Structure formats: structure tokens, C-alpha cells
Amino acid sequence: MTAGETEIAHERIDRLHAFAKEAAGEGQTDRAREYVRRARRVAERNRLSLPREFKRFTCDACDAYLIPGKNARVRLQDGHVVITCDCGTQARYPYH
Numbered sequence: 001m002t003a004g005e006t007e008i009a010h011e012r013i014d015r016l017h018a019f020a021k022e023a024a025g026e027g028q029t030d031r032a033r034e035y036v037r038r039a040r041r042v043a044e045r046n047r048l049s050l051p052r053e054f055k056r057f058t059c060d061a062c063d064a065y066l067i068p069g070k071n072a073r074v075r076l077q078d079g080h081v082v083i084t085c086d087c088g089t090q091a092r093y094p095y096h
Contacts, residue, residue, distance in 0.1 A: 001046060009046040013039045017054050024065035034066040061089040 020035035036058050043050050057066050064085060066072035073084040081093045 002091070006046065006048065007095040009042055009048055012042050013048070013054070016042070017051070020065040021057075024071075025069055029064060033063045036063045036065055040043065056083070056091075056093065058088055059087060060091070061085065062087040 016035045016039035020032045020039070023029075023035060024032040039054065039061075040050065042048075057063070059066060059072075062085065064087070066073060066083060066085060068074045068083075071086045075084070076084045076095075079094060079096070081095055083091045083093070085091075
């Protein structure tokens with residue numbers, strides 16, 4: 001894979017992230033899920049890791065784009081941020 005292809009893949013992932021965020025904000029959850037799935041597929045095919053912000057705001061189980069207070073609950077527990085999706089899946093991230 002060339003540097004140009006990698007750059008194109010990163011740009012595509014960033015655009016799909018923006019589209020997912022916009023669609024989720026408008027209440028179009030199915031469309032947001034499709035954008036999340038496509039971004040993950042682009043990353044897989046090009047062997048890239050997803051950006052941190054993208055990972056933190058998507059559910060690994062149901063591919064939903066998470067909006068705190070709308071379809072996700074955010075809590076702080078003993079040095080961790082715990083994000084719970086509507087599907088019941090929890091993600092834990094450390095903080096200092």
C-alpha cells in the first residue's frame with residue numbers, strides 16, 4: 001500500500017465519522033450505524049487503526065454512534081470512564 005492510498009483511506013474514515021456524527025445528531029440511527037460499519041470496513045481493508053475519537057464514540061457491539069445523554073450513559077468510577085450503550089455494552093477508558 002502506498003502513502004497516497006493510506007492518506008485516502010484516512011480521509012475517507014474521517015468523512016464517514018463526520019457523516020455518522022451528523023446523522024446521529026439528527027436522529028437517523030440506522031444511517032449512522034451504516035457509516036460506522038463502512039468506516040470500520042475501510043480501516044480493516046487498509047490495515048489501519050481507527051482514530052481514538054471514533055473508537056470512543058462508537059459501540060463495538062451494535063455499531064451505534066454514541067451521543068452521551070441520548071443513547072449512552074457516561075459515568076466516572078475509580079479512575080475510569082464507563083460508557084454504557086443502550087444495547088447494554090460497557091466500554092471502560094482510563095483517565096488521570
